[in-house]
Amino acid sequence: xxxxxxxxxxxxxxxxxxxxxxxxxxxxxxxxxxxxxxxxxxxxxxxxxxxxxxxxxxxxxxxxxxxxxxxxxxxxxxxxxxxxxxxxxxxxxxxxxxxxxxxxxxxxxxxxxxxxxxxxxxxxxxxxxxxxxxxxxxxxxxxxxxxxxxxxxxxxxxxxxxxxxxxxxxxxx
Numbered sequence: 001x002x003x004x005x006x007x008x009x010x011x012x013x014x015x016x017x018x019x020x021x022x023x024x025x026x027x028x029x030x031x032x033x034x035x036x037x038x039x040x041x042x043x044x045x046x047x048x049x050x051x052x053x054x055x056x057x058x059x060x061x062x063x064x065x066x067x068x069x070x071x072x073x074x075x076x077x078x079x080x081x082x083x084x085x086x087x088x089x090x091x092x093x094x095x096x097x098x099x100x101x102x103x104x105x106x107x108x109x110x111x112x113x114x115x116x117x118x119x120x121x122x123x124x125x126x127x128x129x130x131x132x133x134x135x136x137x138x139x140x141x142x143x144x145x146x147x148x149x150x151x152x153x154x155x156x157x158x159x160x161x162x163x164x165x166x167x168x169x170x171x172x173x
Contacts, residue, residue, distance in 0.1 A: 071130035077164040100125025110135035146171040
C-alpha cells in the first residue's frame with residue numbers, strides 16, 4: 001500500500017513540475033480572433049501581427065495582375081422613396097412625387113447571400129459602386145419592414161457602368 005502512495009506522489013510531483021516548466025516557457029503572444037474582413041475586390045483578409053490588426057487589402061499595386069483595382073466598371077443609379085402622400089391625385093401633385101432616399105445598399109454576387117460590398121446612396125438618392133464584371137443583386141434598406149425596397153438584379157459588363165433605379169415603398173396608401 002505504501003508503494004502505491006509513493007508512486008502516486010512521484011506522478012503528481014512530475015506533472016506539477018512539467019506544467020510549471022511548460023507555463024514558464026510559453027511566450028506571451030496575444031491570440032487574435034478569427035474574424036475576417038471582406039475587401040473591395042471580394043477577397044478576405046484576417047488579423048495578423050502583435051496588435052491583431054487586419055492585414056492590408058490587396059490594391060492595384062499589390063495584386064500583381066496588371067492593376068485590377070480600382071475597378072473601371074460597376075453600377076450607378078438612384079434610390080427613390082414613394083408614395084409620399086396618402087392620396088394620389090390626377091393630375092399628380094408635384095409635392096407628392098417620389099423623393100430621393102439615402103440608404104445603405106448591399107451588393108451580393110448572383111446566387112449568393114454573402115455581401116460582396118456595402119455602399120450607400122447620398123441625400124440625392126444617387127449611388128456609384130465600383131464592381132468587377134459579373135451578375136449582382138442590389139438590396140437597399142435597413143432590414144425594417146417599411147420602407148421596403150425591391151431588390152434589383154444587374155449585370156456589369158467588361159467595360160463601363162450599368163445604370164439602375166431602386167424603388168422603395170413607404171407603405172402609405
